[in-house]
Amino acid sequence: MSGERIVDADVGVLGAGPGGMAAAKALAAAGLCVVVLDEGHRAGGQIFRQLPPGAPHAAIAEPPSHAHGHALIDGFGASKVELRSGASVWDAKPGRLWFEQDGASWLLRCKHIVLAPGAYDRCIPFPGWTLPGVLTAGALQVMVRGFGVVPGKRALVVGSGPLLLPTVTALASAGVEVVAALEASSRWRALRALPGVLGNGARLREALWYGRKLLTAGVKLQWGWTVFGVEGDGRVQRATIGKVDADGRPRRETARTIEVDVVGAGFGLVPSIEAGLLLGCASRLLPARGGHCLVVDAEQRTSVAGVYAVGEACGIGGAEVAMAEGELAAAAIVRLARGAPIAAGIARKAARERKAADALLRAFAPLPGLHELAQPETIVCRCEDVTLARAKAAAALHGGSHRAIKIGCRAGMGPCQARICGPSLQALACGRPELPMDLPVAQTPLKAVRSETILNAPEG
């Protein structure tokens, strides 16, 4: 019965975000047969998330760069690319991607794989962060932009990095009052990003657009502030906010309380590299780009022949980077398949976008002091309900590595497999905020799938 559930293509693309779409579109334009797999219900990935068909349309204001996104989605839709939505990739080897779609087990056989799996929200635990009403900046955007849901009346937006601005504007244009928008980095640090932004016209236009939006919404970004904790009876009712020092350490004497019913927390992103690791791709730790990243060469090739990686998986960089790298990976594959040389502009553009993104991210380097927000009774692993005190006890007895902490208290063993808690766990539990996370372990299944899916997996 599994015999029919095999799809063949020249190129298999994992992820229909900007990186995956750009690669797929260019590959199809060159006449290659492309299949794109994505867990989501429509193309777009995180940033250009489209409302599901028939959903009430919220008129969400969009920055100028999203015009590229719409053009890309339209072009992608018009192309010959076969998009398989609701498809979770759970196993892989070079030339093979196994996925579950509508409860059935499928195999995609292809000559080349392009990995464009995007990123996860970085979670920094603070007291009350697991209360209903506290959402990651990413989840908030998914709700507002992806599903047209208005999450509350009075919002607090906290975090660090370029993701705060779209979160604020998405909430504001959905009619939510943004009571405060707190950027933990200091204004002085942010100034370091200036040359990078000024040197890149598109990014400057983007920054100005957000500036105007915030002004119209009457929201003032407060630099060097963050949330100390959230409280409420069953859901968010109040938040305590205050100033942090240059490393992000809370200055408790500045604490004050505000009334809000939604909190969006966006402390940056962590590259999704599990699929690459399972395929055997080399990775390296680049803290400024969000953590462990897949290593690629100047043409987006990973260390494994026939496997390419683009976008956030190679380090956080944003949609422009993802699109440029997607086109570059496509060009490299087309050269192999068709002998057509890579146009010089394509490689230059990818390098330029990456450079600009790196410059921007340097201003928002992770702030180790934010790990001091969590209190002993604060949950650090949501799946297994592990408190900071328990994680610390595990680290003291079992050892100070991510694996030891996991073994000693189950943190990271739940359904998310440490995607949420992993990046902060070591720093939190060892009381050494500078500690980066260990390399995550990649094991099949990459995503939880039904036992039947594993059993019915087509061979190949």
Add this chain to the structure above:
Amino acid sequence: MAETADLIVVGGGIVGCAVVQHCAELLPKGARIVLLDRGPVAGAASASCMGHLMVTPDDAQEYAFSATSVKLWAELEEREGGFDYNPTGALYLADDPADVELFAVLQQQFADHGDRAEILDPRQLRDREPGLAHDLPGALFYRGDGVVLPMMACGAMLRQAQKHNPNVDVRPHTPVTGMLRQGDRMLGVQTANGAIHAEHVVNCCGVWAPELAEMAGQPRLPIVPRAGNLAITGHHVTPIQTQLLEISYIRFAHGAAKVDPTRTDDPGGHAMNMQPQSNGGCLIGSTRQFRGMDRTLNKALLHRSLLRAQRYAPGLAHAPIVRTWVGLRPYSLDKRPLIGPWPPLRGLWIAAGHEGLGITLSPITGRLLAEQITGRPTTIDATPYLPARFLR
């Protein structure tokens, strides 16, 4: 100057932790006990296994060994807790008429030791475990077995040890790189962070015990890895509440290996073993294969274990599998663990080679070793497990 201690335990798996606990109880108060592991505490076999506490009634010796150990588990729960101890009992299942006859055989074995197991008819089985397939020909239920979460149990043993003796010093991420000797006696160990001298050194290195023996200039111990693939579901989906295993498991797991364990072309085998977790997950095993230290997943064997699990608990077909992994059991060539002194080198002790029963047997192992080190009479006859049997 080298640091000194009274006792060094190398290897912080379940066996090393149990040895530390019982030595902390029996050695003089204030004795300096150091536990060294090159990785995390409970980072190897003891974190990649199932936690079935299994009484094995094969013969009087085995019964005393396992049943005494399971009692010590209950004591640890009473005194310390915190490791998801759950005395579920065990259900032995079968779907092959030939295997159904084994119910009575196993029941008789329990009876021979004055213990009791009940044969359930299909209706009684369904009342006890409604999530099982409805066409099963009954089962054998044994009340004495239980389930623990082994990694947490390691922590509980060490906490107990530190309550008895505050000088118990636990050092994860500290590899032992050499064994220090003087003539025919142990002097201590060399670690990455310096030498530690001690009168007694215990080798609790599981599948790596032969390496440690070689470091001490001794012949390789007769222990080889035997791989097992496991899969775990998400929370709140387990269709079962009792530890389950196929009755053929007895033959498969505890019978003599039919292949040469030192070769690496063993096709491997499987017998269904399923364990409910305290979070409502279900752990699915159990496969066995000799293939050296290879820890890559054997997909064919994993498939067999998922398929057989589904045969017995059809609801598992739709359960989300969140993770799979491979663990290595320390298989001793005569299938009995090595517990006791290594006579050629005074001060060198071994506690290793428990294959698929190391969780069950760790408390009694710790007990026997502590009794031997302190020159006490042993709780049960320790001679079948003396490592010296391999010197002949």
